[in-house]
Amino acid sequence: MTGATESTPSRIVPRVPLLNAANALTALRLVLVPVFGATVVVSAMTHAGWRMAACLIFAFASATDLVDGWIARRFGLVTSLGKVADPIADKALTGAALVLLSWYDRLPWWVTVAILVRELGITGLRFWVIRHGVIAASRGGKIKTALQILAIAWYLWPMPALLAPVGPWIMGAAVVVTVVTGFDYVAQALRLRRPTP
Numbered sequence: 001m002t003g004a005t006e007s008t009p010s011r012i013v014p015r016v017p018l019l020n021a022a023n024a025l026t027a028l029r030l031v032l033v034p035v036f037g038a039t040v041v042v043s044a045m046t047h048a049g050w051r052m053a054a055c056l057i058f059a060f061a062s063a064t065d066l067v068d069g070w071i072a073r074r075f076g077l078v079t080s081l082g083k084v085a086d087p088i089a090d091k092a093l094t095g096a097a098l099v100l101l102s103w104y105d106r107l108p109w110w111v112t113v114a115i116l117v118r119e120l121g122i123t124g125l126r127f128w129v130i131r132h133g134v135i136a137a138s139r140g141g142k143i144k145t146a147l148q149i150l151a152i153a154w155y156l157w158p159m160p161a162l163l164a165p166v167g168p169w170i171m172g173a174a175v176v177v178t179v180v181t182g183f184d185y186v187a188q189a190l191r192l193r194r195p196t197p
């Protein structure tokens with residue numbers, strides 16, 4: 001395949017094309033963000049059918065997060081671009097969902113702001129250390145994203161009254177893991193920036 005490739009330090013390690021299936025799925029997730037946003041706006045968070053549609057688009061876009069990582073590892077398509085773009089695509093999707101939920105008074109603004117501050121801060125941190133190394137998503141970061149996705153889906157779906165009160169508990173757990181993993185990344189970044197003796 002022609003086009004840009006991941007530079008590799010050794011001839012033995014095969015070059016990985018940047019335009020590969022895993023990165024294409026990450027790009028698809030980004031493309032689905034405005035589609036999802038438009039569906040939420042059309043639904044105005046009231047009509048159950050549109051809310052279901054918005055939730056299903058969100059779930060499908062979120063599922064590409066699982067598949068792109070699996071494809072990248074299974075077929076040796078891991079690239080630095082993918083490591084940076086994957087969390088950015090996740091943040092665009094979950095960020096759009098959180099802002100819209102708060103906009104339509106379904107989620108307190110402080111939750112959205114707390115999560116966005118962490119997500120934008122860590123994205124900035126990743127670029128701050130990029131010359132020293134890549135901070136890939138940690139296991140905690142993946143659990144955080146899974147919790148955020150579950151919580152957001154819970155809020156998007158027109159839940160029956162019996163199940164709706166579970167949503168804030170899942171969102172609460174997501175906020176806690178979001179903040180804790182944020183501090184872990186800060187520690188990683190400081191280690192990367194520390195001058196070598």
Ligand SMILES: O=P(O)(O)OC[C@H](O)CO
Binds near residue numbers: 090137142144
């Ligand atoms: O916590 P982050 O910023 O590494 O993001 C984790 C990714 O969303 C997992 O796919």
